[in-house]
Amino acid sequence: MQVALKIWRYDAITGERALREYEIDAPEEATLLDCLDIVKDQVDGSLAFRKSCRMMICGSCGMRMDGAAVLACKTRMYEIAESGHVPVISAMGNLPIVKDLVVDMDPFWGKIRAVQPWLEPGYSDPGEKEHVVSQERMDVIHKESLCIMCGCCVSECNSMEADPDFLGPAALAKGMRFVGDPRDRATVERLESYSGEHGIWDCTRCYFCNERCPKGVDPRDAIAKLGAEAVKEGIDSDMGAKHAKWFVTSAKTTGWLRETELVPKTQGVAKSLKEVTFAMGLLKHGKVPPPFPPHVAKHVGEARALYDLVQEQGRDGASGITQAEKALGNLEHAGDGGDSAARGPYGSGSFAKPFLPGEEPTV
Ligand code: SF4
Ligand code: SF4
Numbered sequence: 001m002q003v004a005l006k007i008w009r010y011d012a013i014t015g016e017r018a019l020r021e022y023e024i025d026a027p028e029e030a031t032l033l034d035c036l037d038i039v040k041d042q043v044d045g046s047l048a049f050r051k052s053c054r055m056m057i058c059g060s061c062g063m064r065m066d067g068a069a070v071l072a073c074k075t076r077m078y079e080i081a082e083s084g085h086v087p088v089i090s091a092m093g094n095l096p097i098v099k100d101l102v103v104d105m106d107p108f109w110g111k112i113r114a115v116q117p118w119l120e121p122g123y124s125d126p127g128e129k130e131h132v133v134s135q136e137r138m139d140v141i142h143k144e145s146l147c148i149m150c151g152c153c154v155s156e157c158n159s160m161e162a163d164p165d166f167l168g169p170a171a172l173a174k175g176m177r178f179v180g181d182p183r184d185r186a187t188v189e190r191l192e193s194y195s196g197e198h199g200i201w202d203c204t205r206c207y208f209c210n211e212r213c214p215k216g217v218d219p220r221d222a223i224a225k226l227g228a229e230a231v232k233e234g235i236d237s238d239m240g241a242k243h244a245k246w247f248v249t250s251a252k253t254t255g256w257l258r259e260t261e262l263v264p265k266t267q268g269v270a271k272s273l274k275e276v277t278f279a280m281g282l283l284k285h286g287k288v289p290p291p292f293p294p295h296v297a298k299h300v301g302e303a304r305a306l307y308d309l310v311q312e313q314g315r316d317g318a319s320g321i322t323q324a325e326k327a328l329g330n331l332e333h334a335g336d337g338g339d340s341a342a343r344g345p346y347g348s349g350s351f352a353k354p355f356l357p358g359e360e361p362t363v
């Protein structure tokens with residue numbers, strides 16, 4: 001097949017940047033990485049890009065196609081070439097470009113190091129027997145363990161674009177991999193560290209990292225798990241944590257999000273006084289419902305029962321999110337004959353099935 005590519009070339013020494021177009025003949029099964037290899041071998045040997053495994057394992061070949069991060073070795077070109085589209089290939093975002101499609105990964109590794117990506121078992125003598133961990137506990141970090149550290153999530157992160165010091169999706173997913181590991185003994189210290197400035201609460205929840213991760217790690221979900229675990233441990237001094245807690249309290253007490261109280265509950269009374277003029281303007285234009293008497297939803301009892309259920313069954317924290325992940329996965333793959341369809345989100349080796357107040361728990 002004939003494949004046409006436009007590639008952003010960059011020379012860090014001269015600062016020269018140019019969009020060059022290449023046309024090559026490639027086999028129908030060729031990936032983007034194969035096509036780049038052909039360009040380098042047959043057309044222009046000066047083209048720079050990283051690669052190693054060619055099978056989505058090493059994480060070297062992250063780059064952007066038409067502005068979105070991809071693994072070049074995972075991206076098949078047949079349909080793109082058939083459609084006549086000429087994709088634009090460029091280096092990943094949020095990392096300095098060294099040459100053409102090669103970025104400097106030092107800032108990426110610095111963030112990974114900052115979350116202390118190693119197990120802190122709390123003992124120096126490993127003993128003679130192995131430490132067995134149940135499948136249920138490992139399920140909590142199953143997705144986080146799949147990370148190949150390619151940087152595609154970092155490339156697309158809005159918060160990192162605004163704040164280069166933000167720990168970012170890859171490092172936080174790695175952090176969750178250890179927070180959720182039952183063998184780790186530094187959970188509280190980790191959660192305190194990750195909850196600080198530039199940490200978990202600075203994520204804007206844009207979900208681009210989930211969308212672009214080529215391995216299904218879903219870093220945003222990992223950050224949600226960290227947030228849930230931090231609140232569960234009482235690490236909630238950050239405004240983001242207070243914000244999340246108020247959502248829960250508000251839903252539990254009235255079944256609605258009481259936005260008029262959101263600012264004082266999150267920022268404190270002193271800081272919210274500064275916003276009084278702004279709030280009065282909103283009130284005048286009918287944009288804010290009067291805080292008194294509070295509007296209580298007709299079926300608020302259901303919201304309260306749901307809250308009690310989560311508490312009673314210990315589904316707060318990361319395990320509740322994991323359970324939802326498994327249930328969604330089961331829905332998505334139900335009937336495909338695979339393991340997840342056979343196993344389901346509950347039952348042996350997994351979580352107990354949810355039960356309503358008054359019902360008997362079933363396994
Ligand atoms: S979370 Fe996904 S996108 Fe991010 S570094 Fe890991 S594998 Fe790559
Ligand atoms: S969801 Fe958060 S971590 Fe993920 S890309 Fe958006 S801002 Fe970054």
Ligand code: FES
Nearest residue numbers: 053054059061073
């Ligand atoms: S070359 Fe290893 S992940 Fe693409």
